[in-house]
Amino acid sequence: MNILVCIKQVPDTTEIKIDPEKHTLIRDGVPSIVNTFDTYALEMACRLKEETGGTVTVMTMGLPQAKKALKSCLAAGADQAVLISDRPFGGSDTLATSYIISQAVACVEKEKGSVFDLILCGKQAIDGDTAQVGPGLSEHLGRPLITYVSELKYEEAEFQGKRENDDGYDWIGVKGPCVMTVVKTAYEPRYPTLKAKIEAEWAQIQTITAESMKETLDLSKCGLKGSPTKVVRTTTPENKVKCIYIKEASPALSAGKLADILAQKKVMGR
Amino acid sequence: MKRGIEKWDAIVVGGGLAGLSAAYTMAKNGLEVMVVERGEHCGAKNVSGGRLYGHSLEKMIPGFAKEAPVERKIVRERLALLTEDGGTIIEYGSGKLDTAPSYSVNRSDFDQWMAKKAEEAGALVITGITVRELYMEAGKVCGIRSDGDTFRSDVVILADGVNSLLAKQIGMKKEWNPDHVAVGAKEVIKLDSQTINAHFGLKDGEGAAMMATGYVTGGKIGGGFLYTNKDTVSLGIVTTVGDTEYSEVSVPEMLERFEQHPMIQPLIQEGKVVEYSAHLVPEGGKKVLPQLVKDGVLLTGDGAGLVMNLGFTVRGMDLAVESGRLAAETVLRANGAGDFSKEALSEYEILLNESFIMRDMKQYQNFPGFMGSSHRLYDDYSKVLDGLLSQLYVVDGKTQDDILTKSARAVAKVGLVNLAVDGIRGLGAL
């Protein structure tokens, strides 16, 4: 079983700042982490691999410093890592990003002489938040897709993904090769050991450039040229929730005060 | 290819300034070195008030301040003797300060830069791992253990900070006596750099350092510190743990007193607190040093208690750098001789004794005791000065005493005998 996990390096902050003119994220000086959902996807992949044998490859498109994110994935269970990085890829929107990743997948598969049985993405990136790259990748590759997967099984040569929805969940079966996007799992990603961290530091990371994919890559679909998305306007949502702290002399008095307020606001009768 | 995961020339536990200085020195001289730091990155867990005396790092990396992320060069020293509603602030500036510059630094940035230097020299720096166990063979330290794996090394340098659990584990160090350890709490307050320049009378790149005593700690041992960074101010207090027990003012309250004090508050007005941290500071001085070497292991920096908290200044970082470097020099010699026994490593103690570390610590060795026996230093002198100066500066149309009477009255409040005793003790301590 060969599994690919697409990961994105994202800024580690809940207070993301946006350049008011360019409408892009200000990434300077913000420490980076692996997108949280991608760490769940990686753990899911590692667990399946441990059951079935095979390899887990992680792949990201980004600047050379994204190698750090790849290394932390290697320490957390991945066997191989691929970085897609080149000038013409800068400024790509989700359409271009998923196109380039699909090309890189094809390139790696050709080298290996086999296809990835399963490609996992995170549900969405915690900075971009579009949730488009996973589905985009499935379209470009022409492979079936299950979104919002929280649990994965592999039985009788069939993948089964538990997809969460508003009313509950579905178990959906699909044959590989296929793509899934992963939500928070019931388990936490493993904690890397010192040994795994040292090995990850020393690991070779394959880099894919436009040159590596030149036989099939259409450069007009990459970067700014290949990105039809226009950011018209960005706004910062206002925090409209107002908090009242109740701290009277005793719990009973606090409860009384709370009841008063609720009654006043007609949330509750008195 | 490296020597392999399982065998190293040296393993350093703790990627603070002591550990990284040791790793840098050893790696630069060709040893295979691994640093293991528990923080997500080096500097993530480290707390300093933020003034680095540059002399020891300058020896190791000449001209470091040109490339390292230092915040400001300190050109103004202030000593604040505070009372409840005012106080006396002495400001000192001199070209002499420039002969051995000190800098305000942000440990999170600074330690990451040091880690990069160590890596460039060839050391492997692994973060996010807490070392809980040393690997022992026949009573000798021969590496570390982590998650069931053994990582062997000829020698381990412990640079794991004030608590050094590993040093305690192997009996090099005892549990703290509360009088020999202080607690520091610190806030980083965001202002813009022009405001800081204006509030402290500085030019771009210039910084001010302030130590405050008196009212802030309610007469308990310790005081406040304030350092200007590029566009933030670090402000905090350090007070002896043993004293907090008897204090009616808690540590957070001391911090609040300090930042809301009428002579401090205007300096940081309109600032926004962006960081809050707390940490222990060893301050037992030379008399309570732990065992510094054992077979296969050396103890450095805060772990070895190499800090001088003198009230008018706190020094730990320059000692950490120097002790790390000296431990590394010792290991380099031991490596040449192939002998890592306690006897061979005791060279480290000789190097420390010959260095400024032990000279300076010896100079002040009675100081902690001196402070311990008299809390007056921390409160009463502020009041004496206040009494004196208020009589000089308050003109209310009533009869004026001559200056001698004025000072006598101020002194009387503390008691002449006490003052004299403190004076003699103070001189004796030096």
Ligand SMILES: Cc1cc2nc3c(=O)[nH]c(=O)nc-3n(C[C@H](O)[C@H](O)[C@H](O)COP(=O)(O)OP(=O)(O)OC[C@H]3O[C@@H](n4cnc5c(N)ncnc54)[C@H](O)[C@@H]3O)c2cc1C
């Ligand atoms: C007009 C425009 C211009 C942009 N310009 C830039 C720019 O100049 N520089 C820049 O950095 N960003 C730029 N972006 C953002 C970039 O296109 C998106 O961050 C990226 O396409 C992923 O989208 P997302 O963050 O919404 O991820 P989502 O679609 O929410 O991510 C879902 C999952 O897809 C996978 N994934 C997402 N991104 C990657 C990746 N890069 N590599 C591997 N797997 C991935 C992960 O598994 C992730 O969990 C631009 C976006 C737009 C709209």
Ligand SMILES: Cc1cc2nc3c(=O)[nH]c(=O)nc-3n(C[C@H](O)[C@H](O)[C@H](O)COP(=O)(O)OP(=O)(O)OC[C@H]3O[C@@H](n4cnc5c(N)ncnc54)[C@H](O)[C@@H]3O)c2cc1C
């Ligand atoms: C509030 C305050 C103000 C101060 N002000 C100043 C000042 O202005 N100037 C000055 O020179 N000094 C100052 N000091 C003292 C100075 O911060 C210390 O002396 C200095 O940081 C010591 O460096 P170190 O490398 O020995 O220890 P630390 O900087 O504490 O580094 C120890 C490192 O070891 C890591 N570690 C610990 N245990 C383990 C483990 N088991 N496994 C892996 N890693 C581990 C820690 O995460 C940490 O990074 C101040 C201290 C405080 C608390």
